[in-house]
Amino acid sequence: MRFSLVFILVLGVTPAAMAQTTTTSTSPTLAELLKNVFGPNGLIVDSEAVLPDGSTHSAHFNGAFQSEFERFNITLVRQLAALPVPSPASGFTYEFDASTGTFTRSTRSFGPILTDRAETIGRGKFVFGYSLQQFDFHAFDGLTLSHIPAIFTHDDAQLGGGRADIITTENTISASVTQSTTYLTFGASDRLDISMAVPLVRTSLSVLSDATIHRIGTASNLAVHFFRDPEAPGTFGTERRFVAQGSEVGLGDVIVRAKAKALQARGATMALGVEARLPSGQEESLLGAGSLGLKVFEATSLPGTVSPHFGVAYQWNGASVLAGDVATGQKGDLPNEFSYNVGADASVSRRLSIAVDVLGRVSPDSPRLLSAPFKAQDGLIYPDIAFELGTLHAVNGAVGMKMNVASTLLVTFNMLFRVNDAGLRTKATPLIGLEYGF
Amino acid sequence: MQELIARYKSALEARDLGALKQIWPALGGRQETAMKAEFDNARAIAVTLQGVNVSIAGTTATVTCRRDYVVTTSDRKTLNSATRMTMTLERKNGAWTIDTIRHEAAR
Numbered sequence: 285m286r287f288s289l290v291f292i293l294v295l296g297v298t299p300a301a302m303a304q305t306t307t308t309s310t311s312p313t314l315a316e317l318l319k320n321v322f323g324p325n326g327l328i329v330d331s332e333a334v335l336p337d338g339s340t341h342s343a344h345f346n347g348a349f350q351s352e353f354e355r356f357n358i359t360l361v362r363q364l365a366a367l368p369v370p371s372p373a374s375g376f377t378y379e380f381d382a383s384t385g386t387f388t389r390s391t392r393s394f395g396p397i398l399t400d401r402a403e404t405i406g407r408g409k410f411v412f413g414y415s416l417q418q419f420d421f422h423a424f425d426g427l428t429l430s431h432i433p434a435i436f437t438h439d440d441a442q443l444g445g446g447r448a449d450i451i452t453t454e455n456t457i458s459a460s461v462t463q464s465t466t467y468l469t470f471g472a473s474d475r476l477d478i479s480m481a482v483p484l485v486r487t488s489l490s491v492l493s494d495a496t497i498h499r500i501g502t503a504s505n506l507a508v509h510f511f512r513d514p515e516a517p518g519t520f521g522t523e524r525r526f527v528a529q530g531s532e533v534g535l536g537d538v539i540v541r542a543k544a545k546a547l548q549a550r551g552a553t554m555a556l557g558v559e560a561r562l563p564s565g566q567e568e569s570l571l572g573a574g575s576l577g578l579k580v581f582e583a584t585s586l587p588g589t590v591s592p593h594f595g596v597a598y599q600w601n602g603a604s605v606l607a608g609d610v611a612t613g614q615k616g617d618l619p620n621e622f623s624y625n626v627g628a629d630a631s632v633s634r635r636l637s638i639a640v641d642v643l644g645r646v647s648p649d650s651p652r653l654l655s656a657p658f659k660a661q662d663g664l665i666y667p668d669i670a671f672e673l674g675t676l677h678a679v680n681g682a683v684g685m686k687m688n689v690a691s692t693l694l695v696t697f698n699m700l701f702r703v704n705d706a707g708l709r710t711k712a713t714p715l716i717g718l719e720y721g722f
Numbered sequence: 723m724q725e726l727i728a729r730y731k732s733a734l735e736a737r738d739l740g741a742l743k744q745i746w747p748a749l750g751g752r753q754e755t756a757m758k759a760e761f762d763n764a765r766a767i768a769v770t771l772q773g774v775n776v777s778i779a780g781t782t783a784t785v786t787c788r789r790d791y792v793v794t795t796s797d798r799k800t801l802n803s804a805t806r807m808t809m810t811l812e813r814k815n816g817a818w819t820i821d822t823i824r825h826e827a828a829r
Contacts, residue, residue, distance in 0.1 A: 316818055378795070380803045382825040384756035416771055656787075679811045691763065692797040721797040 305513045305521060309528040313568040315610045318353045318457075321491045321528040326350055326660045327436050329497060332507040343509050345451050348656075349434030349493075351669040355651035356668040357606045358618065359708040360459060360487070361573050362647075369485055393591050393637035394686035397698045397715070399625040400583035400595050402553035404545050405721065409471040414464065415696065415717035419592065419710050421459040425653040426705035429457040433667035435658040436495075448501030448661040449509050455493045458529075461495075462486040463536060475545040483536035487570040490529030497522050500662045514680060532569035537577070551587030556580070561599075567606050574604035575618050590630040597623045619676075620648040627682070642703065643680045650676035650707075679703040684715070692721040723776055726784065726811070726818045731769045732790075737761035738813040746820035760793065769805075781795040783818065785809040788828050 311320040322328075326344060333341040378387040395401040405411055423429060436451040467481035495511075502508040510520035543557035559579040565572020581597035599621045607616030627641030656670035684698030696717035702709045726745055733741040739758055743749050747759065760767075770790040777784045789807040794800050805825035812821045 376801065378801050380801070381756065382805065382827070384753045385789075385791070385805070385807070385823060386756045386760040387795075387827045388756060406799075457823070514759070 296376070303626045305515075306525040306527060309526060311528060311530060313610060314487060314530045314570045315354070315357050315568045315606060317489050317528050317530050318356060318491060319350060321526050321613075322350060322495075323526075329451070329509045330512040331509055333446070333505070339617050341508065344439050345436035346439065347434050347436035347451075347453070347672050348668070349432070349455060350436075352651075353434075353669075354610070355671055356457075356459075356653075356708070357570060357610075358459070358490075358651055359424065360421070361567065361570055361604075361606055362618070365671065388451065389634050393629040393631045393639075394688065394694055395585075395637070396593055396629050396639045396641060397595065397684040397686065397696055397717075398643065398682050398700065399627060400543065400557065400581060401593060402583045402585040403631070404477045404543065405469060405471040406476045407471050409721060411469040411719060411721045413467045413469075413717060413719040414478055415467075415715055416462070416464045417700075417713055417715045419461040419463070419713050421461075421708050422711045423705060424708050427653055427655060427669070429459065431455075432457060432669060435660075435666050435668040441661075443711060444501065444661065446502045446505075446710065447506050450498050450500060450658075450660050450666070451495050452498060452666055453493045453495045455491060458488070458490045460488045461478070465536075475633040476696075477543045479539075479541045479543070481539040481541075483538070483565075484533070485536035485565060485571045486533040487543065488529075488531035489570065491527065492531060493526040495524050495526060497713075498660065498662075498666075500660055514719050532571055534566060534569060534571045536565040537572040538564045542683055543583075552584065554582065554584045556582055559599075563602075563604075567604055568610055570606075573601065573618060575602035575615075577601045577618075590628050592628045593625075594625070594626040599623070619647045619650045621645055627633050632685075636685060639682070639698075641682040643682060643700075645676070645678045645707075647676040649673050652676065676707050677704070678707040678709070686719075694719040723778075723785070723811075723818055726820070727771060727774060727787075727809075729810075730820065731771060734769045735767050737764055737767060746823075747787065748819075748821050763796050764793050765796055765798070766794040781813040782821075783813070785811060787798040789825070 309321050309323055310639060311317040317663055327350060329343045331341040334587050337385045369707040381388045413589055420428060432455040433456060434453045436453065438447040438449055441447045463483050463485050465481050465483040467479060469477050471477040472478050497509050506520035511524040513519055513521045539559060539561050541557055541559035543555050545553060546556045547554040561577035563572055563574055563576055567574025577599055579597050579599040581595060583595035585591060585593045601618035601620055603615035605615050607618050608614040621644045625641055625643045627639060629639040631635055631637045651671050652674040654670055654672060656668050658666045658668035660666060680700050682698055682700045682704050684696060687695045689695050696719065698715040729745050739761055772788045774785060774787040786808050789805050791803045792800065806828050808824045810821045813820045
């Protein structure tokens with residue numbers, strides 16, 4: 285909704301001021317939206333220049349934004365793939381109070397929120413939960429999504445002449461993901477939990493691109509490269525706005541996992557687990573990763589009024605069209621990922637506990653976006669972008685609380701915030717959840 | 723006297739605070755709050771009283787026994803306690819009621 289309002293505002297105010305035409309593009313799938321923002325054939329400007337063979341000049345321009353920005357999809361969908369199953373509380377603990385002759389609930393913490401706790405819930409027990417997370421992506425590798433500059437150069441630009449013309453674009457990308465996850469954990473034994481998480485995902489994506497022709501090689505002839513304005517025939521426009529937007533809702537990638545308590549000594553507990561992320565979310569709709577993911581993980585919890593916990597995990601990802609070509613169906617390998625977390629949880633009162641975490645993700649051979657200024661043939665420098673493969677190390681912080689509102693019902697609030705700029709990032713990601721043990 | 727002890731046991735097992743207060747009118751404050759929370763959070767309570775010993779002195783009496791107390795919580799935890807229970811009773815208007823209950827760890 286917020287994006288829609290901004291979008292209307294921009295469209296409603298600026299066209300008159302900029303005296304430019306607007307082209308709204310369509311895309312067969314959400315995953316191809318970025319590629320198709322300038323139309324199915326790319327960024328082609330109008331031309332009345334006639335080639336020596338008598339044909340009309342086809343002025344096609346190329347840029348990293350169109351050819352490579354689809355890699356944005358990979359990072360966006362990997363946000364979904366990296367989402368953990370909220371860790372269920374391992375039940376409440378009780379102490380006998382001789383002064384009242386009753387059992388009272390101890391003041392032990394309800395555990396971490398986004399990271400795994402080593403304790404299991406106990407044989408024959410169930411924990412049913414729901415969580416809602418909202419991601420409004422703000423930046424990609426430190427570049428603000430509302431200001432992504434990209435240069436388009438002419439086919440065979442190295443030949444000079446009229447091909448020296450360039451098109452600068454200023455791009456505003458809005459991307460958001462809402463994920464609501466329902467999960468059930470079953471205590472198969474006192475040492476083994478089996479969990480299943482079913483996410484419902486809504487992904488929204490839009491692009492607004494303001495393109496400007498810079499006639500470096502054709503300054504004397506406006507008719508060689510221009511944007512045609514149907515409402516002003518005979519003029520040779522220099523600017524055009526391209527917009528594309530879409531959203532999809534559906535089932536995300538279902539997660540099945542097993543966690544076993546492996547070691548317990550002096551109050552410290554260590555658990556080992558394995559998790560499978562099934563490709564149930566439609567990758568073309570950016571609802572899932574489009575590949576099977578397998579993760580092994582370790583979680584350790586230490587005792588204490590403030591209970592430290594930490595864990596590591598490694599996830600193998602299969603091949604997905606999102607890492608290949610959605611249009612042709614060609615698949616490419618999604619990068620694997622190592623992740624770690626360290627934090628602590630503590631009881632504030634019998635009904636309230638808090639959790640603080642640092643969560644890191646390290647992924648080699650990941651698409652990284654960088655600022656790469658472009659020097660045009662007129663000698664001027666224009667801001668531009670480029671992609672390269674590199675190691676992604678994204679670090680987030682999380683602060684949250686679990687509140688026991690009635691019986692064994694817990695309400696969870698959490699705020700995830702970025703610690704560094706690597707990868708596709710939100711300013712902050714809120715989470716609200718419910719958890720009931722029975 | 724035996725009837726009072728039986729009603730105490732059945733009030734706990736029925737998780738009936740009203741019935742408990744009928745035989746224990748002095749129940750209040752923190753002890754009542756704890757009892758209410760216990761009943762609210764319990765799926766089941768089982769009470770076994772063994773070795774009941776009654777000592778009467780006029781309108782007061784003391785009952786001592788071993789209480790085995792098993793609570794199944796709403797999150798299916800089974801909690802056990804065994805205590806040496808001491809009840810002090812009062813006789814008013816021809817009926818015995820509980821005045822205080824104390825628990826000590828059972829030997």
